[in-house]
Amino acid sequence: MATKRHPYGALDEDLLDAYPDVWGPLPDPEMQEKPQWEIMDAVRSWYGQRSDVFVSGNTGIYYEEGNPNAVVRPDCYVVFGEGAERLWNPYAYRVWDFGATPAFVLEVGSKSTWQNDLGYQRDLYARLGVDEYWRYDPSGGDYYGEPLVGEYLERGEYQRFELQPGPDRMILAHSRVLQLELRVRDQQLEFHDPQTGEILVNAIVQRERRLAAEAEVARLQAELRRLRGE
Template identity: 50%
Template sequence: MTTKLSISQIEQEIIYPDTDGLPLPDNLLQEPFFIEVLVTLKAFLEGLDVLVSGNTIIYYVEDDPGLSVAPDCYVVFGVSRAALLERHLTYRVWEAGKFPDFVLEIGSPSTADNDIGPKRELYARLGALEYWRYDPTGGDYYGEPLVGEYLVEGGYRRFEMVDDPDGLPRAHSPLLNLDLRWEGGRLRFYDPSSGRWLENNAESLARAEAEHNARVAAEARADAAEARVSEMEAELRRLRGE
């Protein structure tokens, strides 16, 4: 005797883990760069219908949790981050309606070959409109510091990479409307519309500290001025014999 399961019962038995349970092999190498990129892009795109995430599992075939990928950083336009997070901590393509638009991988000893080969083919097949590879070492892993590619008829073509006057490689991302530049091992983002470089973690903290110190100094000056006024008023009253 066999028992036939209903579709709803089958669906209930399919589990999509939030993590694969494995430590990131090069986490100590990648983490500082990963955090800086993620925080910078989140701050820039805040308030828009955009999901910026990374190192989270993307399931791209419904009913088959064995088919997944976890980019270092990805951006999806036209989706609600809050709505997606209400359901679970993974990104499921069939629920969001599309694969991420922008994907960035950060080079490391254990991931470089996969980023250049199988992952590149997978991202093209799944429809990632831009695929970027950033090598903090300047080329030890990818053979070059920075590579940006865009999807054309199911395959990737390179964005033009130019050197700044100081010799640093740079290319434009139409999706983000930002220039990406490799700078001394870090990835920097330039906003052509404002003519300014986006702040990274260290710069944001330094600015916040400077603003705090300026407020404290201004309050101290105001308190000192108020004290001097009080002293002058007291002296006037004394001279008047009050």
């Protein structure tokens, strides 16, 4: 017999059979997969252990109970609400379980997904009531026509956030939902604390920087030993 822990989206074999997490193309490993994980890690680092925030991505969001074909898979999404920390399920998020659609959605552009992101999914997110819809193009604009687009929902229609120019050809915009500043610099998306200007560094980048620092220390120590004739 299947174990059920409905309604908070924990493992439920019967529901997994009814609403499987298999839909649409897998992420483009070159253009989407790495940015997806970096984006989710950065946003999670901003909210820490808050119990009213759920951050995920590339999992099925089912938005019509009884219709397993009514599903969409954003690259990153954020849900707010008391008890949101109990939503974690590696398989799927069912809107009717929690009673809320994501407030923030971000898609990463690729050759296989950009048309869907600009058309069908944009209309769907507006219909579902997603407050902010962002699109990041790691190619610099080959897919969306520009590196970054942020939109907010107003009277059922998406309106664009104003993009501000920054130094070194950087562009930036402010997310009201996340209370963060999104910046694209050298085709890389960064999340900044608007109060301190600090970059939210994800776990992957932190590890890369730590390993690079350790390697540099080892190199300097070896050079010092050589100069001492050791």
